[in-house]
Each structure stands twice: as C-alpha cells, then as structure tokens.
Amino acid sequence: KAxxxxxPRYLIKTRGQQxxxxxxxxxxxxSVSWYQQTPGQGLQFLFEYFSETQRNKGxxxxxxxxxxxxxxxxxxxxxxxxxxxxxxxLCASSPGTAHSNQPQHFGDGTRLSIL
Amino acid sequence: KxxxxxxxxxxxxxxxxxxxxxxxxxxxxxxxxWLQQHPGGGIVSLFMLSSGKKKHGRLIATIxxxxxxxxxxxxxxxPRDSAVYICAVGGNQFYFxxxxxxxxxx
Numbered sequence: 001k002a003x004x005x006x007x008p009r010y011l012i013k014t015r016g017q018q019x020x021x022x023x024x025x026x027x028x029x030x031s032v033s034w035y036q037q038t039p040g041q042g043l044q045f046l047f048e049y050f051s052e053t054q055r056n057k058g059x060x061x062x063x064x065x066x067x068x069x070x071x072x073x074x075x076x077x078x079x080x081x082x083x084x085x086x087x088x089x090l091c092a093s094s095p096g097t098a099h100s101n102q103p104q105h106f107g108d109g110t111r112l113s114i115l
Numbered sequence: 116k117x118x119x120x121x122x123x124x125x126x127x128x129x130x131x132x133x134x135x136x137x138x139x140x141x142x143x144x145x146x147x148x149w150l151q152q153h154p155g156g157g158i159v160s161l162f163m164l165s166s167g168k169k170k171h172g173r174l175i176a177t178i179x180x181x182x183x184x185x186x187x188x189x190x191x192x193x194p195r196d197s198a199v200y201i202c203a204v205g206g207n208q209f210y211f212x213x214x215x216x217x218x219x220x221x
Contacts, residue, residue, distance in 0.1 A: 043211035
C-alpha cells in the first residue's frame with residue numbers, strides 16, 4: 001500500500017509570492033491534516049480536512065488555507081509569503097477524523113524556503 | 116503556555132541503556148501519540164494511547180489519564196534509536212511537545 005505522498009519535496013519562493021503544496025493520502029483514508037514544523041516553534045497544527053470539509057483549524061493567519069478533493073487528496077495554499085513561513089510542511093492521513101483515535105500516517109514533508 | 120511538556124530535551128545514552136522520555140499535558144485529550152522523527156524530517160507514529168500501556172518490540176509506552184502524564188521507554192537502546200521523539204495529544208486538534216533528541220552512542 002503506498003504511503004502518504006507530498007509534492008514537491010523542496011520549494012524555494014520569494015517574499016510576497018504564493019505557494020500550493022499537495023498531499024495524497026493513503027488509499028481509503030479520508031482525513032488529511034497539515035502541520036508546520038520550524039526550529040523555533042516545533043510542530044504546529046494547521047488544519048484538518050475530512051470528506052472535503054475543514055473540521056479543525058489551528059492558530060494560523062488567513063494566508064494559510066487548504067482544501068480537500070473528492071478523492072481525499074488535499075492542497076495547502078499560503079499567500080503573500082513571509083520569511084517566517086520557511087518551514088517543513090507535513091501532512092498526515094488517517095481513516096477517520098483526528099479525534100476518532102486512529103493513528104496518523106505522515107508524509108515526508110515539503111521543505112519550503114522563503115528568500 | 117505549552118499544552119504539552121516533554122523532558123528531557125536532549126538525551127545521550129550508551130548502547131544498551133534503558134531510556135525514559137516523559138510527557139505531561141494540560142488539555143483534555145482523546146488520545147496521546149508518540150512520534151519518531153529521523154534526520155531528514157520523516158515522522159513515524161510509534162504509539163497511540165488512550166489508556167494503560169502498549170509495547171512494541173523494545174519500546175513501551177504508558178499513560179496515566181488522571182495525572183495527565185505519559186512515558187516512553189526504550190529497553191536495550193541501540194544507535195539506530197537515535198532520533199527525535201515527539202509527544203502529541205489529540206482532541207479537536209493536535210498539540211505537540213518540543214521533542215526529545217536522543218543520541219545512542221555505540
């Protein structure tokens with residue numbers, strides 16, 4: 001069974017640009033969660049999508065948005081990029097929602113660098 | 116205010132030693148997760164606990180719901196156990212500890 005696939009693996013952007021990251025969950029998984037990891041803040045929850053609906057959202061500005069398609073693939077978009085958005089962005093999938101007590105399966109992440 | 120506190124932050128052990136990593140949390144949760152992250156970023160979910168104790172190979176995880184505390188134990192540590200171990204608690208969203216960086220020396 002294929003794991004969680006994130007594309008691209010690496011990305012370099014400049015301030016003010018926007019970026020879209022993609023996450024393909026494990027087949028059959030309906031929940032996709034997104035996380036940001038930085039050296040200073042560690043791992044932080046961005047949002048969770050389940051059956052094309054955003055179920056939960058962390059404390060990030062509106063520049064961070066996402067969506068989920070009918071095949072459960074998810075995209076995350078960050079607009080008006082800032083230097084502080086440089087981070088490893090991870091997605092994780094699970095069969096049910098985050099509070100359905102099911103383990104999450106993580107992708108390898110997209111490393112975003114803002115110049 | 117950190118919803119999840121982990122200790123220690125860094126840990127160096129000799130191969131074969133018994134290792135304990137602690138996690139305390141302050142929010143209501145439906146489950147607690149122990150994650151392992153190797154250099155390069157990939158994260159693996161080791162355990163998901165809502166009560167009691169789980170064992171997988173040389174790894175043991177325990178949770179005390181009343182005390183809001185969990186421990187991850189590694190018996191007979193090995194250099195390949197060197198990684199960052201992260202405690203995460205889940206309810207409506209996930210809160211993460213800052214991680215414990217473990218180095219096991221041969």
